[in-house]
Amino acid sequence: MKSKEVRERIRRGEFQKNTSGACDEYVQANVVILPKEFAFDFFLYTYRNPKACPLIEVLEAGEYESRLAKGSDIRMDIPLYHVFINGKLHEKRGDIRDLYQDDYVTFLLGCSFTFESQILNNGIYLRHVDYKKNVAMYKTNMETEPAGRFSGPLVVSMRPIANEHLEKVIEITSRFPNMHGAPVHIGDPSKIGIEQIECPDYGEFVEMKDNETPVFWACGVTPQAAAVRANIPVMITHAPGHMFITDWTNDDFLYEIGEKIPSSSE
């Protein structure tokens, strides 16, 4: 199915589940919607933390059509929204048109579904995909660069990778700097402050085999966690796994092997 068709099914309420595996070749995005009053600080937070918050688009206050998806409506083209009031999850719903205000600013961030699809295309096994589980995510002892009200630990996702495929997986993910890029840590979880690998802070744990190594990537939950901690009056995000599907393909964001991949913090 084309991305536009899936968005239309979502809009009509016919597609309400998570979007993992839907429209594999299209870029899916994390979504954060905030009042403009907080938008500069959040923009700066993404600029200073590009691995966790790889910005792919910013809509202006009151805008709801993404330039990455013609005819889209960010207020109803996501299967499930989370509404946070004063930093607490207040409501889950499938349409936010009646909540959306003229001063709301929308940020779209790259998502690891892009590199996961590329890993799978290379014939490499991802257990959480096989088990149809949400990837395991952990708060680390690595602090993000604060910006204004926004601060907090780097949140990472973890995938057990067969040792023989480690190099290939690093190479593939390095080529998607706008989708979290190369791993931030490989191996010993305690080195980044994770004490119990079996007990993720978000998502679900999947077992690890003897010939596998845990690999950790910066995760799009980081900015959500920072925004919750910032305790702002109202913030709306996608529900984990229920992403915004753009018309851009994964290949549009792929860098060639051998390129130096820049980041705004360099």
Next chain:
Amino acid sequence: MKSKEVRERIRRGEFQKNTSGACDEYVQANVVILPKEFAFDFFLYTYRNPKACPLIEVLEAGEYESRLAKGSDIRMDIPLYHVFINGKLHEKRGDIRDLYQDDYVTFLLGCSFTFESQILNNGIYLRHVDYKKNVAMYKTNMETEPAGRFSGPLVVSMRPIANEHLEKVIEITSRFPNMHGAPVHIGDPSKIGIEQIECPDYGEFVEMKDNETPVFWACGVTPQAAAVRANIPVMITHAPGHMFITDWTNDDFLYEIGEKIPSSSE
């Protein structure tokens, strides 16, 4: 001289001229200081127009030490400031400490001095440097991507380049995506809406020889022009040519040949 030494001389009022050629190996930056109320729109304008507005740092409201220059003070380390009130140049001065407010946000943008120094190092002649003139700049018929209050034409700088060196100059400047990068136009000025090449909108014209071609680059005056047009109550910038000198070297921002150079608008 080291960048820090020049900044200290500027701070003591001993260096008041333009910074072209001072500290050749260090990155110099365009500076725009705005009240936070307008900072999100301006941030978005730079994000949407990366060739004209290559962001290299954003300071938070009230901050005045750049992370790119330890011990610096953005309120007095620039030889000459321009103060705009309601979109009009109101005052030129060498110190803005008594004007600076807690809600002022500072943006640093890459500057063509970086690639000019690299062009000269390659033994290629730049007439305006030889004549110690400000480079010629023109408004074009190319519109920038608007963002909030900010909009306007792309402003370009023009340098006559000997035909035998055209390829080399394109290559050199392409490798500095954070300093305006590759040219936006080469050859016929009328194609980009410039009717009288002898009459630049800013800076000074230098003659062109028969074996030379005019080459046009996106220019850091673009965001200043957009900010003036936006008619905001107060904005402070560097005076043209009187830049902020960082501790980063030009090489820190150099990309290797053969790399695909990304931009946020891709």
